[in-house]
């Protein structure tokens with residue numbers, strides 16, 4: 548698991564910019580992040596870089612807690628950042644805080 552827990556709290560997006568099932572790419576301090584809103588309203592934030600060959604996870608297909616990379620279909624858990632099945636690798640995922648409609652990431 549590649550969970551980034553420490554860091555500075557930075558505003559990333561407003562909740563109304565996200566839609567369930569669709570990723571959103573955001574650039575923060577030179578780092579490209581992929582934001583996802585879950586069906587329960589929670590928000591997941593990962594590096595926008597597949598652990599396989601760097602595919603843009605924000606453009607992947609979302610299913611439950613997983614996103615499928617648009618390049619070669621690796622299945623990545625949005626809770627842990629881990630590749631699933633026989634695939635090996637992790638993508639950094641970040642601590643998220645939601646205040647009202649404002650979404651913050653600790654980066």
Ligand code: FES
Pocket residue numbers: 597598599600601602616617618619620621
């Ligand atoms: S780059 Fe994501 S599966 Fe290959």
